[in-house]
Amino acid sequence: MIARTPLDAMTAATIPGLTTDIPTGTDIEQEQLRLLRNLIDYTQKNSPYYRDKLKDIEPEFIKNRQDIQKLPFTTKGDIRMHNSEMLCVSNDDIARIVTIKSSGTTGKPKRLYFTEEDIRLTFNFFSGGMMTMVDPGDKVVILLPGDTPDSTGDILKKALEAKNVSAKTFGLAPDPYATIKILEEEKPQCIVGFPVQLFAASRVDTEKKIPAENIKSLLLCSDYIPDVIVNELESAWNCENFIHYGTVETGLGGGVECSAHCGTHLRETDLLFEIVNPLTGEPLPYGTEGEIAVTTLTRKGMPLIRYRTGDIAAMYNETCPCGSSLRRLSKVSGRFENKLKLESGSQLSLSMLDESIFKIPGVVDFDIEISDTDGSESIKIEASTVRGFENSCAPKIHENLADLNIFGSTEIKINCKPAGCVNPAKRIIKDNRQGSKK
Secondary structure, three states, rough: OOOOOHHHHHHHHOOOOOOOOOOOOHHHHHHHHHHHHHHHHHHHOOOHHHHHHHOOOOHOOOOHHHHHOOOOOOHHHHHHHHHHOOOOOOHHHEEEEEEOOOOOOOOOEEEEOHHHHHHHHHHHHHHHHHHOOOOOOOOEEEOOOOOOOOOHHHHHHHHHHHHOOEEEEEOOOOOOHHHHHHHHOOOOOEEEOOOOHHHHHHHHOOOOOOOHHHHHEEEOOOOOOOOOHHHHHHHHHOOOEEEEEEEOOOOOOOEEEOOOOOOEEEOOOOOOEEOOOOOOOOOOOOOEEEEEEEEEOOOOOOOOOOOEEEEOOEEOOOOOOOOOOOOOOOOOHHHHHHHHOOOOOOEEHHHHHHHOOOOOOEEEEEEEEEEEOEEEEEEEEEEEEEEOOOHHHHHHHHHHHHHHHOOOOOOOEEEEOOOOOOOOOOOOHHHOOOOOOO
């Protein structure tokens, strides 16, 4: 029997007047709409940015989910240009500021502001959500930044310790051989980290130093996770993989899978998720892939209303096999901005490349760059491999890419080298072509 997600009881406890720990879809929707009306009123009173942007909106006119479309979207550009105007509290009330640099060479960074209360909500989500994959007395290795107070790793560590689970943070894990040493020494029951970095460690562990018999669960943290990596990690370590969806904009925690593995259950009374057409912004029906937009219903410091994430996924609203009525987000299939049109007229996406290249034995990571010189398009791939595989991987990458049948006359150059450091969470296709968006 599949255990019900602990987020059910957590969600029920936040809905005023609810006398059960199993909220229905109607319970959740009515609470979301109440919180949304409160949020509109709160931001109109406290944020110069939203006071102007929402000046024609009356909170009481938001009576159903369709009415959400009356609200304007918030974009990355809005955050870069107006982050201080979005604040609803004084600077003295801000406990943490997160700065995210532009992926391009220029451009103002995004800054997100959080109060102690905002951080506490993330702590609560981590504390409850993790109990799907760990038990009291377990040991967890956290391969996420954790030195800074209230960073992801720090909040997660404290949330686990509150549930009598031992946890250590080690920062990011770009060196797979260093990761092997950590896991060999710590012998954890659960590992939390970025998918490509854990995947690299599992592949370079040719001497089988990682005590896989101790590992019972992995929590994979990223906006986008290739299927091939999920499947190989489960096979390599014979453990259950759980997917977490979250970004800095969602307050780090967004949703987490239950043991049914049918999508990530969402923080429904903290965050309101929508799926919209990435070109038109129109809402899409359940089960249809589109862009994720999120509204932070309970955030005090710097709320976001209908923030367009750029991540592509679908939403499910039918009852989960675990019995929960919480809506679920499908596994993110990629980012809208990482789908590029080639000279051949075909579209290329990072997810397409990942599923093609990561299935090749020996490959642990790769970077890709598209350029044009004198009107001729070329693609350069720098692949990292297990030691001893660097010569055999290049022809196999060429073969797999040819099978995609999308490149036409585009020249493809491939260089393979033994694994050194692998990518952090955000992986992109670098588009250096003239006229491309920087």
